[in-house]
Amino acid sequence: MNINLKSLEVWFVTGSQHLYGPETLKKVAEHSQEIAKGLSAASAIPVKVVFKPVLVTPDAVTELCQAANNAKNCIGLITWCHTFSPSKMWINGLKQLRKPVAHLHTQYNRDIPWATIDMDFMNMNQAAHGDREHGFIWSRLRKNRKVVVGFWQERAVQEKLGAWARAAAAWHDWQTAKFARFGDNMREVAVTDGDKVSAQMKFGFAVNGYGVGDLVKLVNAVSDKEIDALVKTYEATYTLSADLKRGGKRHKSIREAARIELGLRTFLVAGHFKGFTTTFEDLHGLVQLPGLAPQRLMADGYGFAGEGDWKTAALVRAMKIMASGLTGGTSFMEDYTYHLHPRGKVVLGSHMLEICPSIADGQPSLQVHPLGIGGKADPARLVFNTPAGPALNASLMDFGSRFRLLVNEVDVVAPEEPMPKLPVAQAVWRCRPNFEDACAAWIYAGGAHHTGFSQAVTTEMLEDFASIADIELVVIDRDTRLRQFKQELLWNETAYGLKSGWVA
16 A cells, blocks of 8 residues: 655645735745745655645635645645735635645745835735734634744744644545454453444544455455465565475465465455454454454555454554654554563553564564464464654544544663563553553543554644544643643543533
């Protein structure tokens, strides 16, 4: 699955008015074109920035917003008011606009030309108050947007716009996306379940169930020639013990993993799916629990989560989009077990099998081991550690009246000792601000045990994504204080209850 953000567009939209005359408006357009071109070429912005004609009338604003709604590759707008742009002319268009917006508060010139500044210069460069007028109508309409302030050529400004563009791209990807569930939710589990109808209404993606027999039919149809070719890829890409290679006594296990991967790929490609879930409670007809296949499919950009957890599968896909082209990987993850030594308390994150090799530190090892759950043959999986460095875990939960996105910033560290008897991919991290407060805050917030883990996605991207989706965001970071955090949850409960008309 190819994730090419450069095929997507953000439209650069400048507001003005006829009052300034044709010469000023011509210069406004020239400046806007230059800024759009500069932003489009900026390495921090992963999408094309496309200049649009300067808007000076209500009809022009409305037409632009309607065109953006219908443009297949337009993921959002960057708005800027070089001069003054009366905000009443924006009302009808903004009421109809369905694409995300970043409001860039900048000006064409960086410096005031102290010795030569005159009224002509002042009339041209009015963003200082023009953008305030523009900001008012957004707030008056109660519409979410991201405000980025600073000189347009500054790296920090471009990085903020880039983070927003990545979130907008992920939101764009969710619209009309499809996720397949093989089997249902893991029985009796609450947090991984939820209202799929509400999710489709809120987020745009559809989640539907498919019998594992539909998958098994495709798995059984895979040819030996196809398996031979994929096994060669395995041997060229990963480290394998001799008994797993062709001619080895356990080579059959690798071939069966290849058969499952090929069947899964066929199903996902044919159905235009962007992610999927499996569950070890519904494996009828499969020889192994799919492990290697989800790992490799995630590495190609698919969203995935185990045990029927469709919300996390969708979130992993969104995070894959946000991380496209960045250093560091993104994976389905689970908080598995703790190291509670007073010298340093850490979390060991892993899952039974399905951790994405995009987060691997070096070449993964392809191994086959027994799995004491699911009642199937010994499954293949990639085994590796995760490199040290900053990361985050994110969880999407359904609270009935609303969805909550929860983020904890963490620091991945090297394991204190090797774990030769634990044949799974894993990551070890320290929680911010500390183990006790982070875990308590996560539990107070109702965070799931499944997460999207990333060393590429930032909190800012997820904050922008939550704003675009118009859902609650709660962040646990180095500044978190538990007493204040609990108050924030209480305020959010009240605020979102009032907003939705829901009463506890």
